[in-house]
Amino acid sequence: MVPHLVTALNGPLLELEKKILAATPAIERWFRLEWQEHTPPFYCWVDLRNAGFKLAPVDTNLFPGSFNYLAPEVLPLAVQASMAAIEKYCPEARNIVVVPENCIDNPCYQKNLGILVQILRQVGLNVRLGALPEQLDQDLHLDLPDGSTLHLEPLVRSPNGRRVGLKDFDPCTVLLNNDLSQGIPSILENLHEQTLLPPVHAGWSLRRKTNHFAAYDEVAKKFGKLIDVDPWMLNPYFIKCGQINFQERDGADSLAANVDTLLAKIRKKYREYGIKEKPFIIVKADVGTYGKGIITVRDAKEIRDIERYRDVKLSAIKDGHEVTDVIIQEGVYTFERMNEAVTEPVVYMIDRFVIGGFYRVHAERGSDENLKAPGAGFVPLAFAQQHAIPDLRAQPGTAAPNRFYMYGVVARLALLAASLEMERTDPNPEIY
Amino acid sequence: MVPHLVTALNGPLLELEKKILAATPAIERWFRLEWQEHTPPFYCWVDLRNAGFKLAPVDTNLFPGSFNYLAPEVLPLAVQASMAAIEKYCPEARNIVVVPENCIDNPCYQKNLGILVQILRQVGLNVRLGALPEQLDQDLHLDLPDGSTLHLEPLVRSPNGRRVGLKDFDPCTVLLNNDLSQGIPSILENLHEQTLLPPVHAGWSLRRKTNHFAAYDEVAKKFGKLIDVDPWMLNPYFIKCGQINFQERDGADSLAANVDTLLAKIRKKYREYGIKEKPFIIVKADVGTYGKGIITVRDAKEIRDIERYRDVKLSAIKDGHEVTDVIIQEGVYTFERMNEAVTEPVVYMIDRFVIGGFYRVHAERGSDENLKAPGAGFVPLAFAQQHAIPDLRAQPGTAAPNRFYMYGVVARLALLAASLEMERTDPNPEIY
DSSP states (O other): OOOEEOOSOOHHHHHHHHHHHHTHHHHHHHHHHHHHHSOOOSEEEEEEEEOSSOEEEEEEESSOOOGGGSOGGGHHHHHHHHHHHHHHHOTTOOEEEEEOOSOTTOHHHHHHHHHHHHHHHHHTOEEEEEEOTTTOSSOEEEEOTTSOEEEEEEOEEOTTSSOEEBTTBOOSEEEEOSOOTTOOOGGGSSOOSSEEESOGGGSTTTOOHHHHHHHHHHHHHHHHHHHTOOGGGGOOOEEEEOOOBTTTTBTHHHHHHHHHHHHHHHHHHHHHTTOOSOOOEEEEESSOOTTOSEEEESSTHHHHSHHHHHHTTOTTOGGGOOOOOEEEEEOOOOOEEETTEEEEEEEEEETTEEEEEEEEEETTOOTTSOSOSOOTTEEEEEOTTOSSOOOTTSOTTTOHHHHHHHHHHHHHHHHHHHHHHHHHTOSOGGGO | OOOEEOOSOOHHHHHHHHHHHHTHHHHHHHHHHHHHHSOOOSEEEEEEEEOSSOEEEEEEESSOOOGGGSOGGGHHHHHHHHHHHHHHHOTTOOEEEEEOOSOTTOHHHHHHHHHHHHHHHHHTOEEEEEEOTTTOSSOEEEEOTTSOEEEEEEOEEOTTSSOEEBTTBOOSEEEEOSOOTTOOOGGGSSOOSSEEESOGGGSTTTOOHHHHHHHHHHHHHHHHHHHTOOGGGGOOOEEEEOOOBTTTTBTHHHHHHHHHHHHHHHHHHHHHTTOOSOOOEEEEESSOOTTOSEEEESSTHHHHSHHHHHHHTOTTOGGGOOOOOEEEEEOOOOOEEETTEEEEEEEEEETTEEEEEEEEEETTOOTTSOSOSOOTTEEEEEOTTOSSOOOTTSOTTTOHHHHHHHHHHHHHHHHHHHHHHHHHTOSOGGGO
16 A cells, blocks of 8 residues: 655656656666765665655664564565675674664564564574663663564673674674663774774764755755756755753844744745645754654744743753754655555665664654654554556556655655765764 | 385485585585686586486586476576676677577477567577577567567578578577587587677587586585595486497497496495485486486396397487497486476586586386486476575475585586587687
8 A cells, every 4th residue: 555645736846857767777876886986884764754845854864773663575585785885894794783772671672683683694694682781781681572682782892892792792893773872882893803883973962953954965966967956856945043042042133033044045945846835844853762862843923932931941861961053954744645544654764775674653753753752643654565666657656666666766865965974074084 | 296215215315305404605606616616507407317326417408499398497507697697798798699400390399489588688688599400491480379579590501601590680699598519500500700609519519528527526526525524425426438339239248347337436435325215227328318218227237138239339329420439327216206296306507506417207117217208297496486596494305405406416416517518619719
């Protein structure tokens, strides 16, 4: 089942789908050449929003969980892509440790770990799970509903202090499935003999959304030129707004002024394309993830309003870090609906390959709200027919594989932006 | 649907499946390291025979057709694998010409070409079909049942004679889907500026089955050691027998003596493993393909018998080449049955990746006969559940994905043998 688009004005997106399908050989060659210059993150998911008139990534996650939401049929693609990745980083690799997220008690997350272990074993690695010392101080056995068992062990530094591993297991690669939003754990600092995937500066304690979207700006510009579309069709405007002290209301005026500026820019574009929707803005902490602290703003006066401003404090940010920098980003409506529930596609990639995806279906949310927030209405729905190759003869907008191909292209633009971002923010570029 | 095994003595194969599944990380790592040393052919299919007590490749085809027999769901794996291949040979590649087989009038072959073109386009290449001048002297449009059109054009040398292409199309890569069994066409000779995939010495006019199986001997030995099994479980014995003049009956005695020797070796192994079946031998021309000129021999006296010897003449060899060298190979029963019809698995690979496969189901053939011969009873049947990853907890012999994984491992042993064979038979190793 493929969500339907509830917008009369879906002309531009059908045009985009048509252009992307027609330009497939050029697009794939362009990616091939870009990947000669840049190294993709080991894995990644990208949240997209499809507004009918615009299709854009809104979040690029370098520590993807929820592999259990993918259709099992795509796992061979994940295995094949991981083989290509491991070959590049460390062909000799024998042992790998996966560092799990903090929510190891969550049954859903445990299933995700189970799938990750399955994939990596099939790639040709001895896989073990090593938890951060702050998560675990002794071995833990978790029984999964499918009858398998996960065995978690505490990470330890090697006696000489140069490596990290488990008591009797020396990995050459450490795969982080933990987004390090609480900071870089000391046990992972100063490791120069092992490959950390992704590198620690991909962690949310160091990463900034504005760095990502600045890189995405460049990528979208190049891509727009390649297939001759306005890059705005793929790219939400944004402004970085810093030095805000939410406790003291410092910076509220500057925030409101920036919201005004951005709304004016969006209104201009909406006029240009005859879009009748009401523009809106998303204000997010520049640091942090997990869909918390994300506020929808439709007018700058909401920022000036004290009650509302309190909401915008974004104090709910993961792990309690205080916010001083925010990203003010053009909101992108999601006009895809599944049985009337709002949906947004999530595309999974390993290395440079799209391996599959699912829809976030959220019955209780509006088309201008973040769907990643937890809530009773959230249902994952694996893409249908995702393992089919596009049908060139289908009418734009009618074939699921064609829509997914377009999603895969835009998600890979965000993936490429993430590689640029990682290169530019690398604290030790010489040993990268 | 998975064929069932009709043999009481399937113990050893279940043991093999168990060992292969348990050793997956070691096996995949071993392949990864082998592919650091050796380059896999661009594409390949391998015919396997599953005797319950033994599983072995019997034919390794470096010009695979019949892509239309694969389940459409595996095409994304084919695209992903081809991307990895093209990146290695020629990341800059923009244009590719596919040279079709001689049977371009065959509707089934035309469908195969249609799929190949789809895959390569998705990889990011402009794809056109260039027929050999002896096949075609003007453009040809072929309408396929799915509504698409194939456009074939005659290959031409560039004005300076250094490149091959089409009238207005200069490819950097030429993909041969024609096995060159009639010899290397002059239009493909002395091309040093373009990548030919596979190289012309993979063509059946130069290739010898005995070179392949000699390389396979080595690979099977190494692999047997890795997972601790008798390599014979995966490897049919063979003897090369040369200087036979079938017209004059020269060499009949030597042929018969070799058949005797080989039958004695097989009998010994059958005794070792308590196998009650009757050993048999396959005599094949050392050159040539297409399943013609393949004779089953159960006793050396059949060779001495004049009538039978005439059959063994193998004069039906493709494109009428005369046979002087034969390979005498241990026959491997196929004990897989689908609704009582004899079946044998065919595994497809692109670059170093298994992408899928199908069963040849042949109602009119016996378990000791070649199933590739054309005949009314031949039905292709795409592997079921082929895009699933193995289930470690399943009992040996019960899970389709586990059986296919084992097939994929053995097929890749043959693929690796083909790379060794190509290295060793390369007439210009310095420019390889």
